[in-house]
Amino acid sequence: MALLGGDVTTTDQAEVLPLLMRNVERNRSWISQSNPDSDSVGSITVAELDWGNKEHIKAVEPPFDYIVGTDVVYSEHLLQPLMETITALSGPKTKILVASVPLSRDYFCKAVV
Numbered sequence: 001m002a003l004l005g006g007d008v009t010t011t012d013q014a015e016v017l018p019l020l021m022r023n024v025e026r027n028r029s030w031i032s033q034s035n036p037d038s039d040s041v042g043s044i045t046v047a048e049l050d051w052g053n054k055e056h057i058k059a060v061e062p063p064f065d066y067i068v069g070t071d072v073v074y075s076e077h078l079l080q081p082l083m084e085t086i087t088a089l090s091g092p093k094t095k096i097l098v099a100s101v102p103l104s105r106d107y108f109c110k111a112v113v
């Protein structure tokens, strides 16, 4: 999304941030090497966001145009804080893309209701 010119905020829990930062740095260096015209490239930042944590949510300055989550619907007890967080990060025009393998039909329905 940064390659398309978007300003991207990547988030995870505190203990995962070092790994996330490494991944972002690798992508950033690949992007700058393969795109000499860096004016058309957006930014990528890393932020701590524990789902449901109101301070973390406020700190990333919602609303976002897009919210993208991959493989984040994997544990039932996380559904409520995840859905609350997605809602809190959204505005009326936010597009939400969540890609996950549902563990069961009931489980998936609970997540999207």
Ligand SMILES: C[S@@+](CC[C@H](N)C(=O)[O-])C[C@H]1O[C@@H](n2cnc3c(N)ncnc32)[C@H](O)[C@@H]1O
Pocket: 012, 013, 016, 049, 050, 051, 069, 070, 071, 072, 074, 078, 081
């Ligand atoms: C299965 S991994 C998927 C990671 C990555 N999105 C991917 O597709 O490779 C689930 C991710 O959700 C994060 N996660 C789990 N519980 C969380 C919570 N309460 N708040 C924020 N992130 C959480 C984990 O740290 C982990 O990075």
